[in-house]
Amino acid sequence: MAATFFGEVVKAPCRAGTEDEEEEEEEEGRREMPEDREVRQQLARKREVRLLRRQTKTSLEVSLLEKYPCSKFIIAIGNNAVAFLSSFVMNSGVWEEVGCAKLWNEWCRTADTTHLSSTEAFCGFYHLKSNPSVFLCQCSCYVAEDQQYQWLEKVFGSCPRKNMQITILTCRHVTDYKTLESTGSLPSPFLKALKTQNFKDPACCPLLEQPNIVHDLPAAVLSYCQVWKIPAILYLCYTDVMKLDLITVEAFKPILSTRSLKSLVKNIPQSTEILKKLMTTNEIQSNIYT
């Protein structure tokens, strides 16, 4: 036995390697009971990420981007990014839903893994009817660490095409931003960008400074794109209000001038009105704050 710096007692492995009794005990502990295996398999099935076709609700046999060719893929992760795309991009054209991802983890409010209602957090995939190679994903549910790889495989596949451009939009709380300044003095919300090596276009905002750490699904997508040499850029909005908030959503507006979104946005004043309506329906939530 040994004590670590923090005072916990850990079992140190024996370097002699000849203590058979101990080895036997360890083996017994390591040997999996059938019940454990069953429970683990059940849990794995529950946490499986399924990509379903829109109309038939059957699972897609191949990954989404293997089935449909894609030149441009815009992914919004989190409710503020989703609201931004809904107001400014989705209402400027006709988008058709091609599928949705169904997944369950401890963050989901319902224990029912099969019938997630439409008001729950969702993950939908759409393509532009006039140009079906332009894809959009709105993901307002939390994708847990063990599910991120499954999500990537189901969406991008094991051997993705490199001739597409990915744009990811997401939000983080301003306290995650690593800086010497006090968070109170930061002009939140503000936008920062992080891109893969193959992304050559200029970003519409400053790049995220070192230590440029990103978390969760946006990080998984960006890492995947870097590994597979796909040009991708992540626009990260640091905000002090994590719930749906007008000022945070409007902080994404500079992205409308980038090459990937410029052609998709038509009527900005109308989009602003749609955004305001979206806010009012969400505002009457809780009485905690006045």
Added chain:
Amino acid sequence: MDVCTFENVGIRGTNIVVLGVEKKSVAKLQDERTVRKICALDDHVCMAFAGLTADARVVINRARVECQSHKLTVEDPVTVEYITRFIATLKQKYTQSNGRRPFGISALIVGFDDDGVPRLYQTDPSGTYHAWKANAIGRSAKTVREFLEKNYTEDAIASDNEAIKLAIKALLEVVQSGGKNIELAIIRRNQPLKMFSAKEVELYVTEIEKEKEEAEKKKSKKSV
């Protein structure tokens, strides 16, 4: 904890103090009267807060008791500075006690002292308090404060009406849905707190919009 999103504005005029707040939209079945952000602490002092409603209720109750206790003990109403200091001291105590958390509210406290001088103070969860001529608290406080810095002039606060209009104009800079989401309260020297009804606020908003239009017409005439 998330930042509160609703704006509050306080203006200290020559003979009037004005408090304007952005109202939160209430649910259809909710009684609007129970969602009040401007509260009287005494006949001559009132307070608007932004933050956790429950914390505000506790602070306001303690402040009201203190106002009456002071009046009974020294036979004088509290000065605005005294009650602000009391609230700030209370808040500070909660930042330095074990097992407690700070009060999650910022407040604007306005009123007239016995000597007839108007006062405006702001407190925050840390327990600091400062006197202001005009200030804003809330999410877009920076924008509103910049507006006030440009437009708070001796002329702007010379008359009561102008001071009220300045408060409404400052709120209209950031409030999304215009006059119907603005709540306004004033205290005039030697008079009790007056809460404006929605109609009265709307009248001021219409007047402001008319003035804006006229100013724009004049500008375009000049340029032609």
